[in-house]
Amino acid sequence: MSKNIAKIRRHFSTALTYAVLITLGIAWVLPICYLVYTAFRITPSTGIINTLFPDNLQLGIGNFIRLFQDTMFLTWLGNTMFVAICSCALTTTFILMVSYALSRLRFRLRKPIMNVLLVLGMFPGFMSMIAVYFILKAMGLTNSLLALILVYSGSAALSYYICKGFFDTVPRAMEEAAILDGASQPVVFWKIILPMAKPIIVYTVLTSFISPWCDFIFVNTIISDRELYTVALGLYKMINAEKNSFNDNFTVFCAGAFVVGGIIVTLFMSMQRYYVEGVTSGAVKG
């Protein structure tokens, strides 16, 4: 008898859980569905964007054609890809170097350096944006993609924390054995630590690759040439530049967002495992 009641209770609670999950799932997926739907929706005239199902509704890839033909989206895509790859390579190298030094090597100023880096990282980046702009200008670099790469990877050392947390957990025994065998520090770094650090490397690569796709504030300050925009700024300007730009361009914006989102989602899904490992290994530790 009581067994039956327990069974019913269990079924009920499972059903309830499903109900909650489905509700939440819908809440999370709906805005994305709206984005995809708008991307494929063709607007014959302006002013109907805010009607969900107008009478003269047409679906098709017209927005994508407009996106690639009428705007410089393809150029922006290329720019972003270039900046993302270069800054990701630089950032990852820098972070690995700094966190290896701070985690595995012992030297006099190590602790103070760690605290200074931590504090420096707390300064809101765009407060110093104008100064960065003029430093770049003095170097003759404004309005170039190189400037963006330097800005994105220049302060990479500040995000050493997660990666160092990971290095801290790698056992020392192996490298001590290697050093006894006469291996130098670069060899230890290259041959022993790096292969073990694969999850954290993937995590760092992933996060540093994605950030140029999302930033529009620094690009807006440093780049004034439309041809040198990245996708984020291009899309942002598309619906925020002029008064009517929202109604005119919203569907095209959604098409662009769909493309960018597609790229990142694919990347993210294929590396999700590493991302989770990175988040859980470095960011949180008892």
Added chain:
Amino acid sequence: MSKKNKIKKSGIGKDLISAFKNGSHATRLSFLVMGFGQLFRGQIAKGAVYLLTEVIFLLYMILFGGRYIIHLFSGNLGTKLSGEQWNEALQIFEKIQGHNSFLILLYGVVSLVVIALFLVVWAMNVKGSFQNDLRLKNGERLSTFKEDIHALLNERFYAPLLALPFLGLIVFTVMPLVFMVLIAFTNYDYAHMPPGKLFDWVGIENFKTMFSLSGGNSGFAMVFLRVLLWTFVWAFFATFTNYFFGLIVALLIQKKGIRLKALWRTLFVVAIAVPQFVTLLLMQKILDGDGILNKLLGTNILWLADQRNFSLLPRLMIILVNIWIGVPYTLLMCSGILMNIPADYYEAAKIDGASPVRIFFHITLPYMLHITTPYLITQFVGNINNFNVIWLLTGGGPVDNVYYGSGSGAQSTDLLVTWLYRLTTDQNPKYNVASVIGIVIFVISAVLSLITFNRTSSAKSEEAFQ
């Protein structure tokens, strides 16, 4: 910490003095001619590098940096305005290149940093030469160039590893930062914009304006407190709603009897992968006064711009949208950690007949909180500086001149960061006030994070897992 640094600094000072007192003549000459001690003793490569550094530094100071340093310490940031002047002899207007306060300050800071770096190399040079003296005295042989390189790849491997990242840090973080801190002590605003105008030092005038209670355009203390309060309220709710919501969803997915766990997780994770600015702009358009939500509901609610009740509705909406954006992250993290909670805890609790609610509050939550406290505080600091969510959703608005006054530039949902940003990108920028805000944000975040990272066991037990 500051005490320790002082001891170290005086240590370096003492080293230098003792090097001068007890060193050879070659070492003493190294105080003036860098690398002399090394060249004299046959360490050609090392000495040449030092000598070259000195030559380059001197050239830099003479040709470029020197005058900015002189300007920086002359007590003003330029006196001569650019403009046109009548040239009597040639009977034409001549353009005069006046001073540019901005560049004086910027290049002054750059030169200061160059000098600081130079001093470090200079001290290394003297100490190196003195060490040579000591070695010779003890009958030891000096290190060869090859040995020096070997040391750099072994005992001193940290130096080559840190060099390049730190150079980037100095150029793109430290110099701009020092510069912006100095701006807080000037009157650099729209009325004093180079190159047309000059700006100058004003001491702590801007801090007085920011923290004075006089109101209007002369005292922003009340506005500042309101923005600060909202910044903290926002950071608190943004952090904890995300955390608990994420934890609950993770628990729901993990529940026994729920199928397709990976699918449920993926559903939420898609929201992470779509770039934040896209989802935020999309949400902003959906919630707009003429947006799709109002059309669907047939209402006319200003979701993001309703000023009533101290803009309560926009504030709520921001937190709500932030849940949508942030929960997938915490979900991922929490599900990772939940799997690591030792199963025997739960079994023991079940044997004792504890209810699921009790288990949650007595096992799951304490365990999670214990492990994720550093994460929570990082998130809290991150949310204090969460520019994107506020800026893209409301732009800091709605404007509320009654409550915030028109002079401060602050609006109802502004965080300190968005207020700062508006002050620098406005039609009438006030860089000086913005810098003051920046310093405040910096102090708050720095204190919070230093406490966390030095108190948590992860900092104390770096080597626990090795």
